[in-house]
Structure formats: C-alpha cells, structure tokens
Amino acid sequence: MASTLRRLSFLVVSSAVLSTGCSRKAEQPQTAPASQPAPPVYHVDSATAGSIHGIVRYQGKVPPKKPIDLSEDPACVEAHHGKAYDESILVGRGGALANAFVYVSKGLEGKNFATPAEAVVIDQKGCWFHPHVLGVQVNQTVDIINSDPVTHNIHPMAATNRAWNHSQGPGDPPMHRKFTKPEVMIPVKCNIHDWMHAYIGVLDHPYFAVSAEDGTFTIPNLPPGTYTLTIWHEKLGTQDQQITISPQQSAAADFTYKGK
C-alpha cells in the first residue's frame, strides 16, 4: 500500500516535470521573432500623398573654417588631396546650413513601412567618411567600403542598437551591416583616425532627409496627416515643428538656427 502510494506520487511528480518541460518547449517558438506574423506593410496612396520641403538656415556669425591636421597618418595626407577642414558647421551662401537631419518624429505610429532593398553606402575615402550625415531604415543594409590605401576601424557608437567596431584594410571587401532599432543619431568614428566622424539616423519609416549644401531638403510621398517634424544638427541641437499635410499638398517647413 505504502509502496503503491510512493509509486503514484513519483508518477505525479514526474508527469508534472514532464508537463512543465512541454509547456516550456511550447513557449519557445512564441519568443522567436520568426514566428511573429509581420504586421502588414502600409501602402501610401499616391493619389493623395503630399510632401514637405524646406530650407535650413544658420543666422549669426559664421565660425571660421577650422583646418584638420591629418599628418598623424602620412598616407591620409596623400589620400585626402588638399586641405581638410572641420565640417561640423557647414554654412553656405545666404546662411544655408548643410548636414542637418530632418525627420518625422511623430504622426506615423502604427504604420509599418517596407525595408528598402537597396543598400546605403558609407565610403571611407581620403581618411574621411562620405557622407558625413546619413539616414537609413531599420534593417536596411549599410555597405561600408574602404577606398583608402590605409586601414580604417569603423565604430558606430550606438546606444540603442548594438555598438561595434571593425577593422577594414585597403582592398578589403565591403562590410554589410544592419541596425535593428530606430536611433537618432548614432555617432560614428574611426578608431584609428580620430578626426573621422559621421552620424547615422536610423528610423522605422522612410520620412527623413539630410539638408544639402544649399540648405534645402525634401521629404516626399507622405500620407496626409499631422506630423511633428524634428531637425537635428550635430553642433546646433534639435528643433520641432508641427505640420499638417492635406492631400497632394507640398508643405513648406523652414528651420533657422541662431549662432552666437
């Protein structure tokens, strides 16, 4: 009798172990990202889509051009062809400000946009990053190439994404990397050449732009709606603007930074 009981309780215990084992197993696939059905991709209706365009300006005394000394690596001096200047504040004619990153920061919630198939390229050339400021979408491929006769070690100092650094020698094949989470902005440096800097904005939608040398930017194909538009500049900080786009409208949104 006693032994039967013992055997029974043993059975109960072991079946409990078994069942927790099973339930754990059953849970596993749910946590795996592959099993989550991807939310449907949002299609922008081209009949109603609008756009935003604008100019970014800098007001005030333009800081003098600061030369950058590449002589630490003589091969860089040669590869750069000409003098190198700090480009953290690039002001053109009429105060036009380049390299500002403009993006929709609110108003697109709940919409899921397709990841572009084409890669965005960062070239290390003349011991300089080209471009200096760029935007990509989450999971879009970033091709990193080294056109220089020297080794670089690119280091995106991400906070939300995984930070990493990787060596790339002369003639090495491109690296194909991805950022899996939105993050504005990821500062990028070269671990070997401390003057090399770039910034990457990662967004889960395609509505971003970098101001050109004449300060202009365009964000096309935007569904009608009310948005917060944010501008980021590496030295001058951020600003927000509310903007409402009606169907097929091309809305203007200019930004001005005040210098000292």
Add this chain to the structure above:
Amino acid sequence: MVPRSALIRRKTLLRGRIAFPAGRLGLGALLTTLLLPVAGCKSVVPAKPLGTPVSIHSPLGLPPVPIPPENPPTVQTIALGRRLFYDQRLSKDNTLACASCHNPKFYFTDGLQFSKGVGGEVGVRNAPTLLNVAYQPFQFWDGRALNLEDQAASPIANPIEMNQSHDVSVSKLRRDPVYRAMFRDAFGTEDVTLKRIENALASFERTLLSGNSAFDRFQYGHDSNALTPQQVRGLAIFINPVKGNCAACHTINAQYALFTDGKFHNLGEGVGDDGTSFKDTGRYHQTGIETDRGAFKTPTLRNVARTAPYMHDGSLGTLKAVVDFYAGGGNSNPNLDKEIKSIHLSGQDREDLVSFLNSLTGDLPANVGPPPGKE
C-alpha cells in the same frame, strides 16, 4: 574538419590515460585494445631512440628546449626526421612533403594565405612557421595537439593536406632500404611504425631554433647598438601596457623571449558581419567553451617580418596592416580579449612598432635544409 580534430582529441586523451604507444593502430583497433588489454598488447615495436644522444643548443634569446623523456633527440632520429620532413612519399600522390608548406625558404611557412594540399585542396588556415615550435605547449592554431609527437601524424592523413592513410605511408617507407637502415640505426630494428615516424619528425623539429636576432643582441647580448633608435622606441611601446600592450600576450622574459604566452586569445579576427559568429571557431572547436569561440593561439613573433601573410586566416598582408588592426582595437565581438582594449597607438607609435617587429628576424639553424643528396 570537425570529425578529424575530434578524432585527434580522442586519440590524445586515450594515449594520455593508458600510456600506450597506440599511434600505429586505428581508432577502432585502439578501442578493441581497451576492451581486450591482454590480447591487444601482443606486438608493440619499441619507439624509444637508441642512437647517439644530442644536446640541442639554444641560440641567444631562447631557453633550453623542453625534451620529453620518452623521446630524447639522437643524431640518428634527427637525421631520419629530416629525411622524412622533406619526403614527398608521405603524401598520397607523392607531390607534397612537410617542407612544401613549411619551406625553409619562407622561414618554414609557405608564404600563402591558405596552404594547398594534395590535388590543390585549399585549407582554411595559414601555415605557421615551425621555427621554435619546440617551445609551444600546444600545437595548431586551436591547440588540438599537445606535443610535436602527437602533431606529426595529423597532416599526413589529413584529406586537405597530404591525404595518405598511415598504413600506406608506413608501407611506402618500408620498401625503401635506406629508410630500413635509418630506422634500425635510430630505434634498434628495421620496423617502420607511425610512432617512430612521429618521434623522428618531432626530434628534427626540435632542432628548428631561431634566435640571435638584433633584438636578442640588444636585450640579452648587451649590444646597445643592435637596435636602431626607432626600434628601441618600438620595443618600449611593445611592452608598455597602456600603449602597445603587446607583451601581455607576446611575452618577453628576463632571460629569454618566446613572444608567445602559448595561450588562446580572441582579437575578433574572422568575426562575421553579424559581429558575433566565427567561420572558424578556433579554440572553441576543441573545448566547447563558449568564451573560447574565436580565440586562437598566440603565434610567436620571431621572424615575423619573413612569415607574411598573418593571422590564423592569413587575412592581413603586412606588418603595418597588423599594427593598424591593433590600433583600431581589433574587431568587436562578445569574446574580445580585454587586453586589446588597453591598446592606444599614435601614428608615430605604429611606425615604431613596425620597425621593432623587423628586428626579430633571427639566424636560421644549420643542417635543417633538404638532406644531402635531396636538394
């Protein structure tokens, strides 16, 4: 690659435990031997050297060579090992000798990124120099052999290297009367066995010593002019823990310098685009320990100016590229060695380091080229 090294590991373990010279027997035979210990021991040909003992002289900068008690070097085993080392009959199609990939002209490397085996099979690792291998506590980039005796059988049977079963190698050599005489002189009988081949190759390899470099004359030979001022600066950076920090792994001792700690470290060399996975898992392959993933044995830096290309995958072509790789902090990955994080090198430091690495080229030993009559 997996089954091959797993097999080697098992063999090493078994041999270590039962202290039984089972090299000639296959694994199956070995297991049978374990089950039937008495029956298995019937005809063991001794592999203990019998000839004229040799004391191997180490050049300036190197410690005495460690000698295993069961295989003391003799004039006869060294001569036999030398002949075997340059003998293409150890390969399936008689085209490759050990020296094909460990060529004295290239300081006992092959100068290639990856070695070419029989039939043009390309391996996945760079051939290390055999100069000063006698000092290493582990052989191979992943340390899968513990000593030169164990190591020697592996390239012969490896399908992407010499690709010849040990039985065939043994019977090929047995047909040659010169070998029969040499085996008799070295071990007492004419028997050709794998264990004897291993012992002879290992003893020859123990004579592949190279020291007395400019660095050695400066550091251990009291010749303060042996290094240029730039090389002296490079040496200071090499040992400075907050500049090069190189000596943390490429060790320099008070009496001698091996330029390797004989241990395994992860520099991130070969990490994939996901920043975590390794095509070649290195030491992990042997230990299965997660933190060993991507770790490789520290190579010696002696003669490094003559042994390009560099790293386990031969991916860096020049010493400048290697030094720049370190200057950038290597490649990040979960197991990156913490010593890499202390490296800080200015442009001038990098040039000085390269100049210093060029001072490590030593003398080549005498009597290690192709044996007389085989040039």
